Amino acid sequence: MNLQVDFLLDSERRSGSTVSRKFVVRLAAVVIPVILLGLFAALVTTYQASKNDLGLVEQEKKQIDPEHKKVVNLEKELKGARDLKAAIQGWSDSRIDAYRLLRGLQRAAPPNIQLTQWVFSEKTELVGGVFGRTAGIYMKGKVAGERPEADVQRLYQALKSEPPFPDIMAEVAVKRFAASEGLAEPGGRVFDIECILKPRLLVLPVSPAAKPK
Amino acid sequence: MAPMTLTKQQIQLWAIGAIGAAIACFVIIQFVVVPMVNSLKDNRKNTLALREQLDKARDVIGTGVGLQRDLSRIRADIGVLATNIPLPVLGNYLLGREQQIRSCCAEVNMKVASVTEYDVLAVSGWNSLFKIYRVRVVGQTGINNLARCFHAIQKRNPLMSVTAINITPQDGAPDIQNVSFVVSWLIWADPDKRPAFLLESAKKMPAPTTAPKR
Numbered sequence: 001m002n003l004q005v006d007f008l009l010d011s012e013r014r015s016g017s018t019v020s021r022k023f024v025v026r027l028a029a030v031v032i033p034v035i036l037l038g039l040f041a042a043l044v045t046t047y048q049a050s051k052n053d054l055g056l057v058e059q060e061k062k063q064i065d066p067e068h069k070k071v072v073n074l075e076k077e078l079k080g081a082r083d084l085k086a087a088i089q090g091w092s093d094s095r096i097d098a099y100r101l102l103r104g105l106q107r108a109a110p111p112n113i114q115l116t117q118w119v120f121s122e123k124t125e126l127v128g129g130v131f132g133r134t135a136g137i138y139m140k141g142k143v144a145g146e147r148p149e150a151d152v153q154r155l156y157q158a159l160k161s162e163p164p165f166p167d168i169m170a171e172v173a174v175k176r177f178a179a180s181e182g183l184a185e186p187g188g189r190v191f192d193i194e195c196i197l198k199p200r201l202l203v204l205p206v207s208p209a210a211k212p213k
Numbered sequence: 214m215a216p217m218t219l220t221k222q223q224i225q226l227w228a229i230g231a232i233g234a235a236i237a238c239f240v241i242i243q244f245v246v247v248p249m250v251n252s253l254k255d256n257r258k259n260t261l262a263l264r265e266q267l268d269k270a271r272d273v274i275g276t277g278v279g280l281q282r283d284l285s286r287i288r289a290d291i292g293v294l295a296t297n298i299p300l301p302v303l304g305n306y307l308l309g310r311e312q313q314i315r316s317c318c319a320e321v322n323m324k325v326a327s328v329t330e331y332d333v334l335a336v337s338g339w340n341s342l343f344k345i346y347r348v349r350v351v352g353q354t355g356i357n358n359l360a361r362c363f364h365a366i367q368k369r370n371p372l373m374s375v376t377a378i379n380i381t382p383q384d385g386a387p388d389i390q391n392v393s394f395v396v397s398w399l400i401w402a403d404p405d406k407r408p409a410f411l412l413e414s415a416k417k418m419p420a421p422t423t424a425p426k427r
Contacts, residue, residue, distance in 0.1 A: 010218070040246070047249050050256035057263040061270075068270040071277040078280055081287040084408065087340045088294045088372065091399045095374035098394075099367060102360040102378075120378040124336055124345065131339035133376075202339050 086203060094133050094200035096122065100164045108158035108165070112145035116190075124202070132201040139193050142180060148189040152177060159195060171196040288410050295411050297372040299346070300404050306330075310348050313373075314396060317365040323354040331395055335402070342407070346400045347376065351393045353383065359392055372399045 101120070109115065122135035143151050152174060159165050159172045176192040219227070299309055311328040318325045331347035354362070363375055377395035401407045 043246065043249055043253075047253045047256075050253050050260065054256045054260045054263070057260050057267065061263055061267055064267060064270050064274070067274050067277075071273050071280065074277060074280045074284060075273075078284045078287065081284055081291060081408075084342065085287050085291050085294065087343065088291065088298075088399065091343075091374075092294070092371045095367070097367065098363040098375035098378065099360050102356060102363065106356055106360070114382070115380070116382060118378070118380040120375075122376040124334065124339070126338065131336065135376075 090202040094202050096133070096135060096168065096197070096200070097164070101168070104162065104164050108155055108162055109141075110143075110151045110154050112148070112151045113141050113143045113155055115139055115141040117141075127199040127201065130201050130203055132199040134199045135197040137193075137195040137197070139195075140190070141193075142188060142190050144188045146187075148187065149177070152189070152191050152193075156193065159193065168197050169195055170198040291408070292411065292414055294372070295407075297370045297399075299398055299400055301400075306346050306398075306400065307348065310346070310396070310398065313369065314348065314350055314366070317369060318350070318352065318354075318362055320365050321354070321358040321361040323352055323358050323362050325350060325352040327351045333400075334397075337402075342402055344400050344402045346398045348396050348398075349393060350396060351391075353389050353391055355388050356380070356390065359390075359394075363394075366396060370398075373397070 098120075105118070117138075117140040119138045120135065121138075122133055124131065124133055126132075127134060141155075145151060156172060156174055159169060165172075172193065172195045174191060175194050176190070178190055180188055180190040299306060302308060307328075307330050314328050315325055328348055328350050331349040334345040334347065336343060336345060359380070366373055366375065374397050375394055376397045379393045381391045383389050383391055405412075
């Protein structure tokens with residue numbers, strides 16, 4: 001029977017490792033706070049740098065702001081001026097050429113037709129949500145000759161198809177065609193024609209699709 | 214390595230120290246590091262946003278010269294157009310308009326019976342800066358002369374328009390008709406409150422005595 005007796009005290013024991021546990025603990029006690037401090041210093045430096053960056057950009061913005069505001073105001077003024085010009089131009093462009101209208105009427109009326117009244121009336125009103133000029137023409141006349149119906153028909157066709165009417169007329173209608181007892185010539189007729197003109201907008205629509213027909 | 218034998222008191226001290234260190238770490242992280250990190254993030258975000266704003270502002274500033282040029286050109290155009298917008302003389306629009314109408318009618322030998330104020334239309338739904346001033350003209354003339362009269366009226370002022378016409382024949386005179394028509398002018402709703410640049414140019418230049426032709 002073997003008996004092994006260990007006479008070494010605990011304090012006398014030595015580890016086989018080259019690095020002692022005590023050293024590791026001491027090293028860790030120094031390195032970990034150093035690393036933490038380093039990270040904290042890096043954080044503080046980055047924070048300061050970001051603060052400085054922000055300060056610089058804010059400073060730059062402060063310097064640029066008055067000029068920027070000036071240009072923004074300029075943009076507003078330009079928009080206002082454009083609107084004003086468009087309004088004046090719109091009023092000018094939307095007017096009916098009364099000279100061409102009368103000349104066209106002179107050309108359109110056959111010699112046998114005598115107009116007894118010719119009324120043109122224009123209004124400024126909302127047309128499909130946009131302000132525009134709307135107008136109508138009302139004419140009364142009498143017609144003599146062998147074929148009064150054909151003459152009125154010719155006037156009606158001219159009002160629909162001869163220049164300048166196709167560009168300006170939206171609707172032409174013979175409202176009345178009747179015998180007149182008042183006319184000396186037998187077979188004489190009286191007639192009324194009503195025309196509605198295409199609306200002319202005071203402000204041009206942005207897209208052609210918005211234009212009323 | 215000799216095992217570290219700690220007394221009970223030492224263990225207590227170590228435990229208190231560890232707890233103290235943990236609390237200190239928590240406090241530092243919670244009240245220093247986290248706010249600093251948040252603030253850093255905010256700073257970076259704000260810097261980025263400001264830089265974008267700056268870039269946009271620089272782009273806008275870059276267009277300034279072009280805008281100023283366009284504005285000057287458009288104001289000049291408006292200035293020319295505005296010379297056709299009549300201004301009242303001591304509050305009276307009719308005198309000047311009647312003179313214009315009568316001179317146009319005289320050019321074509323049209324007999325004018327009367328030129329009277331018809332109405333002043335507010336068109337604030339279209340543009341609150343303007344109103345429409347209308348005058349009614351009554352006379353006798355042939356259709357040819359009337360057409361020529363309209364031509365003269367329209368040529369004289371591009372903002373003047375004929376907005377109503379009524380033609381009826383005269384008994385016993387087939388070449389002469391009774392005519393009445395309404396002429397409309399675009400006027401400023403409040404001449405004293407028209408755009409400032411027009412008021413300035415009006416101060417610099419004397420008012421035109423005759424309306425410019427188109």
